[in-house]
Amino acid sequence: MLRLPFLRKSTNGHNGNGAGTDADALISLRGVIKSYKTPAGEFQALKGVDLRVAPGEFVAVIGKSGSGKSTLSNMITGIDRPTTGEVVVAGTPVHKLREGQIAEWRGRNVGVVFQFFQLLPTLTVLENILLPMDFCNMYTTRERKERALHLLDQVEMVEHAGKLPTALSGGQQQRVAIARALANDPAIVVADEPTGNLDSRTADAVFHLFENLVSEGKTILMVTHDDDMARRVTRTVTIADGQIASDTAGARARVVAPAAHGTVHHAHAPHAVPVFGGAARLSEGAHA
Numbered sequence: 001m002l003r004l005p006f007l008r009k010s011t012n013g014h015n016g017n018g019a020g021t022d023a024d025a026l027i028s029l030r031g032v033i034k035s036y037k038t039p040a041g042e043f044q045a046l047k048g049v050d051l052r053v054a055p056g057e058f059v060a061v062i063g064k065s066g067s068g069k070s071t072l073s074n075m076i077t078g079i080d081r082p083t084t085g086e087v088v089v090a091g092t093p094v095h096k097l098r099e100g101q102i103a104e105w106r107g108r109n110v111g112v113v114f115q116f117f118q119l120l121p122t123l124t125v126l127e128n129i130l131l132p133m134d135f136c137n138m139y140t141t142r143e144r145k146e147r148a149l150h151l152l153d154q155v156e157m158v159e160h161a162g163k164l165p166t167a168l169s170g171g172q173q174q175r176v177a178i179a180r181a182l183a184n185d186p187a188i189v190v191a192d193e194p195t196g197n198l199d200s201r202t203a204d205a206v207f208h209l210f211e212n213l214v215s216e217g218k219t220i221l222m223v224t225h226d227d228d229m230a231r232r233v234t235r236t237v238t239i240a241d242g243q244i245a246s247d248t249a250g251a252r253a254r255v256v257a258p259a260a261h262g263t264v265h266h267a268h269a270p271h272a273v274p275v276f277g278g279a280a281r282l283s284e285g286a287h288a
Ligand SMILES: Nc1ncnc2c1ncn2[C@@H]1O[C@H](COP(=O)(O)OP(=O)(O)O)[C@@H](O)[C@H]1O
Pocket: 036, 037, 038, 043, 044, 045, 063, 064, 065, 066, 067, 068, 069, 070, 071, 072
């Protein structure tokens, strides 16, 4: 497989994460604070997060339960808004989008995968994939069905297209959810503990789908509890108590420059091949 070295540009003298301007960042959070009002008063779930993710990165977000991982992923997907700070994703200041704009923006730019799949139970597998395409209107009606079946084929679920989600196993539902996340061919996939509800073998197969997506050029941010999986990504961001406690290149990353002043350089391989352009299935070698 073609792998081009990729070096995150350090455009200023600051440390790597979040500081300065970086036109190449696909995801950029600056000074993100998220407070929730609780009966006990204000609670800061994120206490000033700076994070930049470059195209082609596969980022694992780890940390204890309650540390702020889901809150962080919800900032990136626009599911929730920061109290203060900026969230720029795929060139769009997400924190400035109006309520009515967010769903369509998300549909086009960020595929979202959840722990409990969140497929619509009254729609068939095929209809679940068509829905975001109908909503975002990027493909003609004929293209949508063709594309949905192709996506389902990629995750080896095409033979289940007519079934309701309840007829599927957890691993199968998650494969459908991944196909749905890719419906409008977003550059970014954000997954919040996508393997958290799967047995280890099934989890491994689902993780393998994400690995294949990265090698096809997608940028992935995945919240995970699983240390084994965190070791297989290009970068691991650890959240503790609403802050980034560490940010390290993973085993998969080829470090092309020594880390200077805490700056982590990630080498990875975004290339221009459109996802699903090739014959190979995403699920090659992955059976759940
Ligand atoms: N809607 C909310 N209202 C009040 N507190 C919340 C809300 N959502 C999350 N929190 C709190 O924010 C903290 C971080 O939550 P979360 O991001 O879900 O953590 P994680 O995903 O790492 O388990 C937790 O202490 C949680 O209780």
